[in-house]
Amino acid sequence: MLRKTVGIVPASQDDIDVEPAGKLSETTENPGCLLCGSALEVILSGLTDNRLGTPGSYEIRRCLRCGLEQTFPVPTLSELTELYETHYNFGGESETLYTKLRERFLFSFLYRVWTWLDGDVAFHQRRGTGQLLDIGCNEGCGLRFFARNGFRAEGLELNENAAKVARKAGFHVHTCPLEEFAPVAGYDVAVLSNVLEHALQPRQMLMDVHRVLSRGGQVWISCPNSESWLRKAFGRSWINWHVPFHISHFSTGTLRELLNETGFAQVEVGQITPAWWVAQSLIACLFAKHGRKTWQLRNPFLAPLLLIMARFVLFPALWLGNRYGHGDCLLVVATRT
Numbered sequence: 128m129l130r131k132t133v134g135i136v137p138a139s140q141d142d143i144d145v146e147p148a149g150k151l152s153e154t155t156e157n158p159g160c161l162l163c164g165s166a167l168e169v170i171l172s173g174l175t176d177n178r179l180g181t182p183g184s185y186e187i188r189r190c191l192r193c194g195l196e197q198t199f200p201v202p203t204l205s206e207l208t209e210l211y212e213t214h215y216n217f218g219g220e221s222e223t224l225y226t227k228l229r230e231r232f233l234f235s236f237l238y239r240v241w242t243w244l245d246g247d248v249a250f251h252q253r254r255g256t257g258q259l260l261d262i263g264c265n266e267g268c269g270l271r272f273f274a275r276n277g278f279r280a281e282g283l284e285l286n287e288n289a290a291k292v293a294r295k296a297g298f299h300v301h302t303c304p305l306e307e308f309a310p311v312a313g314y315d316v317a318v319l320s321n322v323l324e325h326a327l328q329p330r331q332m333l334m335d336v337h338r339v340l341s342r343g344g345q346v347w348i349s350c351p352n353s354e355s356w357l358r359k360a361f362g363r364s365w366i367n368w369h370v371p372f373h374i375s376h377f378s379t380g381t382l383r384e385l386l387n388e389t390g391f392a393q394v395e396v397g398q399i400t401p402a403w404w405v406a407q408s409l410i411a412c413l414f415a416k417h418g419r420k421t422w423q424l425r426n427p428f429l430a431p432l433l434l435i436m437a438r439f440v441l442f443p444a445l446w447l448g449n450r451y452g453h454g455d456c457l458l459v460v461a462t463r464t
């Protein structure tokens with residue numbers, strides 16, 4: 128189902144608008160809403176992978192009842208596994224000039240200044256104590272920050288190769304699926320940094336997070352905001368469609384409701400618009416070609432240049448977007464009841 132080849136549709140103000148309201152997805156091919164099972168309507172079609180160039184064309188469908196937006200078709204678990212193993216992280220890119228510069232930047236004083244200015248999308252600057260589980264910890268970059276900031280940090284990562292890298296750095300990393308993970312004691316914090324939108328079953332994921340947390344423990348979530356003004360501005364080039372890897376596209380309302388339903392309270396939602404995300408949308412808009420990796424996203428000169436431009440030239444627009452509920456990223460902290 129991911130093999131259909133469709134030419135990329137250039138984004139313009141004319142072709143990014145939603146399709147006529149009320150166009151319901153066919154019952155035969157409509158699995159229903161991921162959260163409530165209700166019917167979906169197609170709101171955007173012709174989306175392709177503008178980061179990694181995986182094949183296929185996708186739609187965004189919106190639930191008529193709860194409003195959750197979701198990618199269609201939804202890849203099966205085995206298809207997703209293959210896609211992640213073959214394509215994600217730019218095929219396991221390492222030791223390139225880009226990755227070396229990124230590593231130096233992340234662990235420099237400059238990064239602390241930058242996150243203060245730009246927003247802390249991965250919770251790298253939060254200090255605290257207690258047992259923390261970083262779900263989808265990848266190679267353990269976040270774990271290094273969490274440990275440095277006072278937490279006893281562990282990871283959960285399905286990719287064995289990534290887990291090995293994190294273990295080499297001294298961290299305890301579990302490699303079983305979250306639904307099978309049964310810790311001896313509950314965690315004080317569970318981190319879902321740009322993870323929940325990738326889940327095939329987001330409700331189940333939050334129920335499992337609830338299960339592994341202690342009472343009063345917190346979940347920290349960051350994910351793209353489906354009500355972002357950048358989505359309108361960039362149309363199909365918006366980097367956060369990220370098909371087929373992003374399955375759900377949350378708004379403040381849908382995420383808050385899901386958290387309440389799965390046993391979380393005191394849901395605090397903030398918004399930021401990372402300049403890096405703006406830069407990536409710009410690069411995708413300028414360079415993405417269907418079926419090809421957009422290597423310019425890893426250009427060690429162009430990417431930082433656009434990032435700095437986005438931060439310092441567009442800052443009034445970014446600030447206003449965040450202020451009025453249309454920032455690019457949702458930052459959520461919720462407490463387990």
Ligand SMILES: [Zn+2]
Nearest residue numbers: 160163190193
């Ligand atoms: Zn629904």
